[in-house]
Amino acid sequence: MNSTAVSCRKVNKIFAQGELAVHALTSIDLDIASGGFVCLSGPSGSGKTTLLNMIGGLDRPTDGEITVAGQRIDRMSMSDLAELRLQHIGFVFQAYNLIPVLSARENVEFVMQLQGVPSSERRDRAMAILAEVGLQGMEDRRPGELSGGQQQRVAVARAIVSKPALILADEPTANLDSVTAEKLMQLMRDLNSQIGTTFVISTHDKLMMSYAKRLLKLHDGRIIDDIIQDDRQE
Amino acid sequence: MKTPFSMLVTVAWRNLWRNHRRSLIMLAAIAIGLWGMIWMTALMRGMVDQMIDDAISTLSGHIQIHAPGYLDDPSVEHTIAAVADNPELDKLLHSPEVTAWSQRIRVPAVIRSERDVYGITLVGIDPQRERGLSFIADSVVSGHYLESVNDQHVLLGRKLVEQLETKLGRRIVILSQDPDNNIAERGFRIGGIYDTDLQATETTYVFAGIETVRRMLKMGSGVSEISLLGHDYRNVDGLAAEVRAVAGTAETSTWLQLDPYMASMLDVMDGFIIVWFCIIFLALSFGLINTLLMAVFERTREIGLIQALGMPPGNILLMVLVESSIMLLIGLLAGNLLSWLTLLPIRDGIDISAVAQGLEWAGMSSILLPAVKTSDVLLANGIVLVLGVLASLFPAWRASRKVPVEAITRIWQ
Numbered sequence: 325m326n327s328t329a330v331s332c333r334k335v336n337k338i339f340a341q342g343e344l345a346v347h348a349l350t351s352i353d354l355d356i357a358s359g360g361f362v363c364l365s366g367p368s369g370s371g372k373t374t375l376l377n378m379i380g381g382l383d384r385p386t387d388g389e390i391t392v393a394g395q396r397i398d399r400m401s402m403s404d405l406a407e408l409r410l411q412h413i414g415f416v417f418q419a420y421n422l423i424p425v426l427s428a429r430e431n432v433e434f435v436m437q438l439q440g441v442p443s444s445e446r447r448d449r450a451m452a453i454l455a456e457v458g459l460q461g462m463e464d465r466r467p468g469e470l471s472g473g474q475q476q477r478v479a480v481a482r483a484i485v486s487k488p489a490l491i492l493a494d495e496p497t498a499n500l501d502s503v504t505a506e507k508l509m510q511l512m513r514d515l516n517s518q519i520g521t522t523f524v525i526s527t528h529d530k531l532m533m534s535y536a537k538r539l540l541k542l543h544d545g546r547i548i549d550d551i552i553q554d555d556r557q558e
Numbered sequence: 559m560k561t562p563f564s565m566l567v568t569v570a571w572r573n574l575w576r577n578h579r580r581s582l583i584m585l586a587a588i589a590i591g592l593w594g595m596i597w598m599t600a601l602m603r604g605m606v607d608q609m610i611d612d613a614i615s616t617l618s619g620h621i622q623i624h625a626p627g628y629l630d631d632p633s634v635e636h637t638i639a640a641v642a643d644n645p646e647l648d649k650l651l652h653s654p655e656v657t658a659w660s661q662r663i664r665v666p667a668v669i670r671s672e673r674d675v676y677g678i679t680l681v682g683i684d685p686q687r688e689r690g691l692s693f694i695a696d697s698v699v700s701g702h703y704l705e706s707v708n709d710q711h712v713l714l715g716r717k718l719v720e721q722l723e724t725k726l727g728r729r730i731v732i733l734s735q736d737p738d739n740n741i742a743e744r745g746f747r748i749g750g751i752y753d754t755d756l757q758a759t760e761t762t763y764v765f766a767g768i769e770t771v772r773r774m775l776k777m778g779s780g781v782s783e784i785s786l787l788g789h790d791y792r793n794v795d796g797l798a799a800e801v802r803a804v805a806g807t808a809e810t811s812t813w814l815q816l817d818p819y820m821a822s823m824l825d826v827m828d829g830f831i832i833v834w835f836c837i838i839f840l841a842l843s844f845g846l847i848n849t850l851l852m853a854v855f856e857r858t859r860e861i862g863l864i865q866a867l868g869m870p871p872g873n874i875l876l877m878v879l880v881e882s883s884i885m886l887l888i889g890l891l892a893g894n895l896l897s898w899l900t901l902l903p904i905r906d907g908i909d910i911s912a913v914a915q916g917l918e919w920a921g922m923s924s925i926l927l928p929a930v931k932t933s934d935v936l937l938a939n940g941i942v943l944v945l946g947v948l949a950s951l952f953p954a955w956r957a958s959r960k961v962p963v964e965a966i967t968r969i970w971q
């Protein structure tokens with residue numbers, strides 16, 4: 325695994341807040357290898373979300389270069405970015421991950437539907453992946469009828485179902501109790517080792533950090549520490 | 559990259575029912591708006607149809623032929639050749655394009671009873687030919703209609719009989735001028751009394767057999783006017799051109815030219831219908847835009863989410879348009895149904911005699927028959943649907959312009 329999934333060169337992000345300029349990210353240089361399982365840690369306001377947004381093409385850097393899946397994304401058009409996200413990136417957000425009017429299965433199928441996967445195949449894959457994340461029998465429930473942990477598992481199922489090269493998760497366990505949170509981390513870690521999907525996960529939970537193969541510490545928009553901790557790999 | 563349309567419809571449909579109350583209010587507004595358009599137009603069209611019908615049957619017909627100058631000075635000097643003396647016209651009048659026709663002598667006159675004297679228009683008619691062309695034959699309420707061109711009786715309007723303080727069977731005297739400017743005078747017995755919705759008609763026209771009038775006025779073989787009906791009052795120009803071609807030096811006019819008041823009334827009505835549609839639509843579109851903006855605003859997060867997941871901005875726009883189209887279509891369906899249900903009970907007309915006195919000047923009769931025209935219904939539906947979708951473009955565009963991060967930062971913080 326020596327190919328690069330994500331690379332950032334001198335990435336800066338400055339938010340103009342009225343008269344004030346907030347330096348959310350300052351000169352980020354970063355390479356993430358394919359198959360990585362990276363945790364971004366750091367206190368609130370350190371720039372974790374901003375960095376994930378940049379990598380996911382949800383927002384543009386003020387300057388610097390970002391390459392994802394071999395493509396320069398910092399100057400891409402909105403619709404090209406949408407296409408890139410659809411084909412290469414899976415997202416798990418902190419909350420409100422699911423489309424409220426769609427059932428768990430329909431939510432999982434949503435991305436595949438956009439990708440043009442035929443309906444019977446879509447259905448089979450959604451059912452299989454929901455079973456895999458432990459949601460058998462709950463496929464037809466709407467998000468409102470699922471617990472927070474179950475909703476997050478649906479989100480993970482949706483993120484992985486079309487086997488994207490990269491999954492970005494922003495504090496996916498923040499709203500979960502520790503047992504559920506650990507199960508979810510374990511699930512993602514298993515997927516990482518089984519399929520080789522690259523994960524970039526932000527968290528400020530110590531337990532979560534211990535699952536990472538590589539731990540990046542952010543502070544005031546800078547990377548202040550970069551620790552390789554492969555001890556948990558079997 | 560294209561989002562399957564079925565998915566857009568599914569999501570739009572379910573989104574529509576998330577806020578039942580708001581959607582139902584909007585649906586009701588669309589339905590009632592359409593109902594207002596259709597109902598109002600049906601009544602106004604009915605009114606106009608009736609006015610035109612009255613105008614046409616009050617002697618004008620669809621097309622008339624006169625001697626040049628007759629319209630400015632309707633005197634006995636201005637006559638045209640009778641139909642029998644114009645073979646080409648005779649042939650045209652007997653073609654299938656013409657449904658009815660007649661010729662008349664029509665002169666200003668004075669009528670005198672034992673009690674009073676009034677100025678009138680004396681009309682010499684061919685009683686059989688007037689059937690189906692003008693109102694006269696169907697309006698006789700006492701006595702009898704004229705029997706032939708030589709009938710010695712006269713037909714008077716009810717109001718005129720009242721004013722002259724005379725009655726059926728009594729004698730009256732009519733005075734006019736012959737072509738040599740001598741007074742022509744003749745006594746008649748009142749053979750019948752007719753009744754119309756318009757008092758002005760009743761006090762103006764006195765009918766007699768055309769040959770009787772000719773003898774009274776010592777006229778040659780000419781007539782004052784020839785009146786004819788085609789198939790459709792809206793479409794008379796073609797027939798008028800054919801008539802003009804065979805009418806020689808005589809003047810051919812359509813009913814619209816003869817009744818400029820009616821023509822401008824028609825224009826006003828058409829304008830009013832458009833204005834009315836626009837007012838209703840404006841009210842509707844404000845509601846629609848607001849409803850959609852609210853829905854889009856409430857769904858900022860999920861719109862950001864589906865954009866983050868890779869739905870292209872254009873499809874998000876389409877999704878909002880699909881939602882508003884579904885709403886518009888259901889609303890229109892309900893509105894058409896409502897219109898139909900409410901027009902059904904009054905399809906034989908509503909009695910407006912309570913207000914008809916005041917409306918008489920406008921040429922209205924007292925039973926109003928709603929006229930539902932397919933073109934009006936289609937226009938109303940089309941306006942609401944097309945402009946409705948156009949009005950939703952703005953909220954839809956707003957939704958598609960939500961940069962994912964802005965929509966999602968609300969989630970991530």
Ligand SMILES: Nc1ncnc2c1ncn2[C@@H]1O[C@H](COP(=O)(O)OP(=O)(O)O)[C@@H](O)[C@H]1O
Nearest residue numbers: 339341346348367368369370371372373374375
């Ligand atoms: N849209 C925005 N407008 C202005 N400032 C922002 C915006 N998003 C983030 N910031 C600022 O950038 C910094 C980094 O924020 P964020 O990336 O959300 O940190 P974290 O996710 O680590 O808590 C913070 O100071 C935050 O206030």
Ligand SMILES: [Mg+2]
Nearest residue numbers: 372373970971
């Ligand atoms: Mg954050």
